[in-house]
Amino acid sequence: MLRAVAIMILLIPLFEKVPQQPSSIAPRSTCAFSEIYKAEGWPVPGLKDASIQMRGNVKMRGTFADLPGVIFTTLEPVNVETMITEVNCSRDHEGRLEIMDKPIRILELTQYEYKGRVFAYGLEYEKNVIHNGERRRLGAASGYLFYDTDGSGRFTIRKWANWPFLPSVPPDIPN
DSSP: OHHHHHHHHHHHHHHHTSOOOOOOSOOOOOOOOSEEEOTTOOOOTTOTTOEEOEETTEEOEEEOSSSTTEEEEEEEOSOSEEEEEEEEEOSSSTTOEEEEEEEEEEEEEEEEEETTEEEEEEEEEEEEEEETTEEEEEEEEEEEEEEOSSSSSOOOEEEEOOSSOOOOOOTTSOO
């Protein structure tokens, strides 16, 4: 046993000097974008006919210490099971974007307003899949913020959101 260990110690320097071959695998390029623009505006899932969420007799509204003048309101969608248009980089085809309608279950829908104007909506949702005609949960969640950047009522910018969902402030709010 001692002899085997001694031989291995003597051979290690020989293996360290073997030149390594350069990798023949080309680095995969990345696909990155921070927001998605749609001129006619993105539909906000769950917004149609949504009402202000209540806890007893209290409307779920509040303000942020870090965003003076911004009021948030938690909304309650009529139907929490809906679809969303996903835009993602293709895993299989470099340089390709994939656009697909995917089933979701809305976890939270929040409206953000400033000076009486709604400028953003936050959507937190659970990813679903339809399998054999049945909706199933995937055990993953995601979220978006939808922005009306010009006061037109069209939410033309969609950005991925991280929890907690704090919208970017409108340009006329001092930082």
